Amino acid sequence: MKAEKAVLFILTLLFAIVIVFPFVYALSASFFSASDFASSPARFLPSSFSFRNYQKVLANRYFLPYIMNSVITGVMSTVIRMIIAVAAAYAFSYYRFRGRTFLFSLIVLTLFVPSDLLLTGNYLTIYRLGLIDTYLGIISTSLLPASQILMLRQYFCSIPSSIHDSAMMDGAGDGRYILSILVPVSKAVISTFALQGFIAMFNSYLWPLLVTNSPSMRTVQIGITMLGYAESLDYGPVFAAIILIFIPFLLLFIFMRKRIMEALRQGCMFI
Numbered sequence: 573m574k575a576e577k578a579v580l581f582i583l584t585l586l587f588a589i590v591i592v593f594p595f596v597y598a599l600s601a602s603f604f605s606a607s608d609f610a611s612s613p614a615r616f617l618p619s620s621f622s623f624r625n626y627q628k629v630l631a632n633r634y635f636l637p638y639i640m641n642s643v644i645t646g647v648m649s650t651v652i653r654m655i656i657a658v659a660a661a662y663a664f665s666y667y668r669f670r671g672r673t674f675l676f677s678l679i680v681l682t683l684f685v686p687s688d689l690l691l692t693g694n695y696l697t698i699y700r701l702g703l704i705d706t707y708l709g710i711i712s713t714s715l716l717p718a719s720q721i722l723m724l725r726q727y728f729c730s731i732p733s734s735i736h737d738s739a740m741m742d743g744a745g746d747g748r749y750i751l752s753i754l755v756p757v758s759k760a761v762i763s764t765f766a767l768q769g770f771i772a773m774f775n776s777y778l779w780p781l782l783v784t785n786s787p788s789m790r791t792v793q794i795g796i797t798m799l800g801y802a803e804s805l806d807y808g809p810v811f812a813a814i815i816l817i818f819i820p821f822l823l824l825f826i827f828m829r830k831r832i833m834e835a836l837r838q839g840c841m842f843i
Contacts, residue, residue: 595818602626602811609807625808629816634787638795639817641707642774645791649711649773650766657717658762661724662750666736676725682718695782709783710791714773720765727761728754767828771821792817 601609602625603618611619629635664676694713703709731754739749755762777793784790790798796813 598811598814598818602808602815604808604811606806606808625812626816628809629813634790634795634798635792635813637788638790638792641710641789642792645707645710645780646770646774648707649714650770652711652715653717653720653769654762654766656715657720657724657765658750658755660721661728662746662754664721664725665728666733679716679718679721682716683722687713691778691782694779698783704783705785705789710776710780710789711773713779714769714776717765717769720769723765724758724761727758731757763828767824 597616600617603621603623604615604625605619605622608615608619660679664672690713698704698709698712701709703712735753736749739753744752774791775793776791780791781794784794787798792813796810796817
């Protein structure tokens, strides 16, 4: 038994190292000079610590607008996605209507369609609608959260139907039941899915790259690659930008870790 625990501890430690190492290296590389990247053998620690790379990033006139664009699109996408997810999951959980099973199956089937296959069609649609270089164009392809509808529907079905029936008998409408009972009961799950959706949108790269042309509309994931320092082998500012973006997400995870763990305990998996 002790041997099994020792093996499990070693495997867990190795797994943790594999996950943490890229973040530690990115933090160290954010202090590298251009010569540090070209040194042989490769360095793990900078030759000298300096905040020059961070100063370069923050001095770039587009960096803060890049972050604001990512935050705006992330918040817009998350709010709309969660409204759609909660409303759709509620309808599939509590209503019986013709075509219900077919529609739900159709939504689930979209999970098996590779997003790359839809790029051309989605781009042509957005172009014809005149949504190129707009926030709505950036978030348009992320507004149907099939995985979250599926998981929320399964979670809502686990809530005793007697609660819903009692609320309806007391005169509560659908909207009041959702806002006063369903959402508070499901706040850990909903907030976790909201965080997941925000991070996914914030980290999106390919689609925002396709539907934005002007630098003022670029998101931060695109902006990192357009800072212009990598061409001179000075990757330090790029790593500094990565660390600056990572810190708020680390703080957000620390703030929401209890709700995330509660959602996992309730059986909600990330898809």
